[in-house]
Amino acid sequence: MNAPTYNFAYLDEQTKRMIRRAILKAIAIPGYQVPFASREMPMPYGWGTGGVQVTAAILGPTDVLKVIDQGSDDTTNAISIRKFFAKTAGVATTTATADATVIQTRHRIPEAPLRAGQVLVYQVPIPEPLRFLEPRETETRRMHALAEYGLMHVKLYEDIARFGHIATAYAYPVKVNARYVMDPSPTPKFDNPKMDNCPALQLFGAGREKRIYAIPPYTSVVSLDFADHPFTRYRFDAPCALCGAGDSYLDEIVTDDSGSRMFVCSDTDYCEGRQAEGHRGTESAAPHKERPHG
Amino acid sequence: MYVAVKGGERAIENAHRLLAHTRRGDRDVPELTLAQISEQLGLSVDRVMGEGSLYDRELAALAIKQARGDLIEAIFLVRAFRATLPRFGATEPVETGAMQVQRRVSSTFKDIPGGQILGPTFDYTHRLLDPNLAQGFEPEAPATAEASDTPTPRVTDILGRDGLIESSPRAAADTIVGDLTREPLDFPAARDLRLQNLARADEGFLLALGYSTQRGYGRNHPFAGEIRFGEVEVEFFAEEVGFAVPLGSLELTECQMVNQFKGSATEAPCFTRGYGLAFGQSERKTMSMALVDRSLRARELGEDVTAPAQDEEFVMSHSDNVQATGFVEHLKLPHYVDFQSELGLLRKLRKEFAEADAPPSLKEAAE
Numbered sequence: 001m002n003a004p005t006y007n008f009a010y011l012d013e014q015t016k017r018m019i020r021r022a023i024l025k026a027i028a029i030p031g032y033q034v035p036f037a038s039r040e041m042p043m044p045y046g047w048g049t050g051g052v053q054v055t056a057a058i059l060g061p062t063d064v065l066k067v068i069d070q071g072s073d074d075t076t077n078a079i080s081i082r083k084f085f086a087k088t089a090g091v092a093t094t095t096a097t098a099d100a101t102v103i104q105t106r107h108r109i110p111e112a113p114l115r116a117g118q119v120l121v122y123q124v125p126i127p128e129p130l131r132f133l134e135p136r137e138t139e140t141r142r143m144h145a146l147a148e149y150g151l152m153h154v155k156l157y158e159d160i161a162r163f164g165h166i167a168t169a170y171a172y173p174v175k176v177n178a179r180y181v182m183d184p185s186p187t188p189k190f191d192n193p194k195m196d197n198c199p200a201l202q203l204f205g206a207g208r209e210k211r212i213y214a215i216p217p218y219t220s221v222v223s224l225d226f227a228d229h230p231f232t233r234y235r236f237d238a239p240c241a242l243c244g245a246g247d248s249y250l251d252e253i254v255t256d257d258s259g260s261r262m263f264v265c266s267d268t269d270y271c272e273g274r275q276a277e278g279h280r281g282t283e284s285a286a287p288h289k290e291r292p293h294g
Numbered sequence: 295m296y297v298a299v300k301g302g303e304r305a306i307e308n309a310h311r312l313l314a315h316t317r318r319g320d321r322d323v324p325e326l327t328l329a330q331i332s333e334q335l336g337l338s339v340d341r342v343m344g345e346g347s348l349y350d351r352e353l354a355a356l357a358i359k360q361a362r363g364d365l366i367e368a369i370f371l372v373r374a375f376r377a378t379l380p381r382f383g384a385t386e387p388v389e390t391g392a393m394q395v396q397r398r399v400s401s402t403f404k405d406i407p408g409g410q411i412l413g414p415t416f417d418y419t420h421r422l423l424d425p426n427l428a429q430g431f432e433p434e435a436p437a438t439a440e441a442s443d444t445p446t447p448r449v450t451d452i453l454g455r456d457g458l459i460e461s462s463p464r465a466a467a468d469t470i471v472g473d474l475t476r477e478p479l480d481f482p483a484a485r486d487l488r489l490q491n492l493a494r495a496d497e498g499f500l501l502a503l504g505y506s507t508q509r510g511y512g513r514n515h516p517f518a519g520e521i522r523f524g525e526v527e528v529e530f531f532a533e534e535v536g537f538a539v540p541l542g543s544l545e546l547t548e549c550q551m552v553n554q555f556k557g558s559a560t561e562a563p564c565f566t567r568g569y570g571l572a573f574g575q576s577e578r579k580t581m582s583m584a585l586v587d588r589s590l591r592a593r594e595l596g597e598d599v600t601a602p603a604q605d606e607e608f609v610m611s612h613s614d615n616v617q618a619t620g621f622v623e624h625l626k627l628p629h630y631v632d633f634q635s636e637l638g639l640l641r642k643l644r645k646e647f648a649e650a651d652a653p654p655s656l657k658e659a660a661e
Contacts, residue, residue, distance in 0.1 A: 006378065012378070012380075035478035035480070036478055037475070037476050037477050037478050038478070039377045039475075040370075040373040040374050040376070040377040040475070040616065041374065041377070042374040044370065044616075044619065044620030044623060044624065045616060045617045045619075045620030045621055045624075046620040046621035046622075046623070046624030047620060047624050047627065049620075069627070069628065070628050070629075070630055070631045071631060074302065075628055076305070076306055076627075076628075077627050077628075079302075079303050079306060080306060083303070106627075107629070107631045107632060108631055125621070125624070136607055137481060137607060137611075138481050138482075138607065163643055164643075164646060165639070165642070165643070167639060167643070169632070169635035169636045169638065169639040170631075170632040170635045170636070171632075186629075186632050187631075188631055188632060188634070188635035189635065190635070208617050208620060208621055210478040210479070234635055234638045234639065235638075236634070236638060249631070249634075250634070251630060251631070251634060252630075252634050252637065266631055266634075
């Protein structure tokens, strides 16, 4: 039995070339889902295999990689993926949004504005925004081809008729470059406006569903809404208990069994950065950080 | 007070260390060897090779050991390794008619040329727990006889000679066999890709779907034309030498179902086929596969598509247990950001509901 040896960033060069071709096509047709021959990765489907393949295909030796899950660098799966690339590609890793050239994310867009030259790689579970309205791929591909998005608007309208609001809190559908309706991956709708006209390149990888799509820099991304029911962001109305930020997305943390809660930034790098600058919240004395990791 | 909810690198490392310890179990009990797994849990190895799509007993045994006997986890390990292997090409089609059969049964004829051969089978055993096995014992040596050189042609070929069954389509010599691990799947899928998908599909999923066709959800009136298990030669056409060279041999199970077909305006009534093939001795898998293959041919044969087992997109999109287990189990990953977003929406809706529902007097009181 030969001990397996792996290429830089795990994937072989042929596979990377295939993925890069899909990425280029995706960039050329913003918001369009490009089928690609997704490989079986050494982590389970649904745990970021699409994002990992995209990252592996674009990573170079001089890149600096940041991996977040739920906005945090310290969540277990983010650690696992960061370690995977530190081991297979030997690239530098960081938790600082500003220092990273490639940021792989699950469920959040960093609070700090991204800049030109950075790439944000999203892990996508279900790339098809129409999937829960029409389960058949053969049908949804046709609907995209014909830009037949009436069904989605009917769904949003029905939400308003029933609940008084569009009852989609995350994975809120957007229209990219005034053409394709796209699933932004399950980010909270709070993050949707950050995708619009973003200087960074945004790539989306869905491994199990074998799709890659992209938003090139400075592309229009509009959250679907109605003139009389405009899109609104949701954020719990409180400052971060640690850094006092009033503009960041907050995690709700249950602190005891009698219902006490506190609200802190979900973006840990943002929160730590603010605290380092001297910003304080009501609970900021409490140590909240694990020891720094490698 | 802040409760630490973030996982740590050390926590992961310790969890994996504990996993390795738990995998080993009681250290006073001798450790399993790969040879023991391969020899004594052979059907597990066969399943892992089949659904892992890699014919390597030793690696499959290693995967089973590493996975603590969890076969889907073992299949996943084999698949992830397989994905890194270079691809040289496709072998020549194997000739299952020339199989060195160890077992071969047909339910459609009392006797067949070459004979019915029971071979090593659970069939007709009484399922009584055997206390002898608990203690460990030497079984009797198997009965032997002179090897027969009578050919064992496939039963479907015998039917085919009289035109009673549709002929298997023959691919042109230069046709490239599809490979869904190298090209993304597109619907409708050709039969080669469907069969590849079914060969890699979860045995339990196919079993349930095949069973559903028997119970009337897309019934296709099957007979087990033949099930055969044995060894076949594998050949590879080598460009450099200009002919096919033998690479070795494989153990395979093949099942051909014979199904009714009413015929059409242009075709005389004849039997149709459902096909199942898997590595090793995998009878349940190949029989289920053959049932599902036949029911997926509904559209091709002009039958109504009414049942899940006839729905190509449904079957092929959900048959892969590595994909399925990954996505189901990913629910273990943190989802608290989205949950928070839903919580916010739910609180808002409930507040509005309470306000709208409260009787006017209460409403006033609240205001």
